[in-house]
Amino acid sequence: MGLWRTIKTAGWLGWQIEANWAEPFTFIAYAITRPIFSTLILVLMYKVVAGGQISTALFAYIYLGNAFFMYTANVLAGVGIVIHEDRERYEMLKYIYLAPIVTYFYMLGRCIPKLVITTLAVIVTVVMGVWIFDLKLVFGHWPLMILSFPLGIIATIALGIALASLTLLTARHGFFMTEGTAGVFYLVSGAVFPIEVLPDWMEPAALAFPITYWLEALRRGMMAEPVSKIFASWSDEKLLLILAMTTLLSIVLSVLINRGIEYIARKQGKLDQVFNY
Amino acid sequence: MKTELKTNLRAIWGRAYVRVVGAQREPSWILFEIMMPLLAVATYVFVYRALGAPKEFTGFVILGGIMTAYWLNVLWSMASQFYWEKETGNLELYLIAPISRMSILLGMALGGLFMSTTRAVVILLGGIWLFDVTMVPSSWPLLVLVFLLCMVALYGLGMLASSVFLMFGRDAWQISTLLQEPIYVFSGFYFPIKSFGFTLGTIASLIPLTLGIDAMRQLFFEAGRTHAFLPIGWEILILAVLSVVFLWLANKALLKMENLGKKEGRLTLRWQ
Known part of the structure; x- marks a missing residue:
């Protein structure tokens, strides 16, 4: 019960931080603009090389991979800056650590608004692909899709919390760190190209991540x-x-990293450090 | 007059110094701000490889990757910096100091240029080494001229944006995030903007990076000349005009926004 309350309250807090700076329409426009443009980069790259022909299996592979990778990119970027925001911007992290909660579940709750917003962006991107770019979807293996979807979301959250935990020990540059880490996953997961394009020595890394x-x-x-x-x-x-x-x-690694880093951060007095570079 | 100049020069150096030193003081910054973007650039290289694109397109991506370092710096460490300084309580200290606000912005720009250049050099060298790309310009003087004009215009735009961001609340963070990918698209970081057509390409040329990247691409690659949007001479001329216009506008906007901020009492507002 206590854990659920932590997740719910953290989710509500995250939603307020994410969304209450603007009117709903402005916020929705914001939430879908960035993903649409990140997709357009790939569409334009493809069109430049393919000379305009986009209704191929490879295009669909790139397009869908990029669309669903938004979950990974946004959750990593979202939860990855939670520590720096709470610690240095709002200077509230020490109070969160004072509260009788498990901080792992607090961070899990902070992921939820990102997941909700990203779902909207993914839907818009896929619909845009079908309508504008003639993306042909065939749901021949739909049970696989339905069963794998939640597993990937859970893995993404676990990786996000591990990354957020690492930021307890770093200076204020959560943005670059989370974007950079998302960039690594973008590369090794074969989100926008088949992994056999990677050099041989990188393939084991690709096969190590969920x-x-x-x-x-x-x-x-x-x-x-x-x-x-x-x-x-x-x-x-x-x-x-x-x-x-x-x-x-x-999940196991994420919990271990979280516990280990929290222990070091407490020992080194990092829970309320502020950088002003 | 002489004392005033000296004070402002010291302010420029003082503001640049923290960035130069800060860049070296945090070892984790070196990993996350220099090495990680190189891996992100690699993704686009592999996309072109998967598409079977000519090898010179790999060079396009590396050049785009180098320029992302500068765009991200302008966006996060110039445009939104006054907002961040407001949040951390430094802004009022700048405002009561007997210096020009432009000196602070210039110091931020020079320090930021240093930080971005270290990152850009790693992307360049790493890209050449990892992907076996030849990047030898057809004319070094032209390359230096284009790069410098592009930087002056870009950081002028950053200074202008900084004064505008002075008035923003929490939306500053969101707007910076929002501006990232659209500029990657409109400036043609990873593909030639000729594919936009003339009208959209002309509008996109108001962003200094658009013409800067296109001109550098022409200087580095044969395919860059095939996919060029405008001849280099025109691009240099437009970049020079943009440099003057953005710096002039930045100065005007800074004074206006500061006065507006004082009238509305928003210069010391935090967490809004």
């Missing part, structure tokens, strides 16, 4: 033909099982 399997499962659930040669021979069950295992591992 985001890679998650995006592959979602794309398989929505596309008519496979694009990635590495996963083409994998069955749906195998993909789902490995996604579940790597998700579980992410």
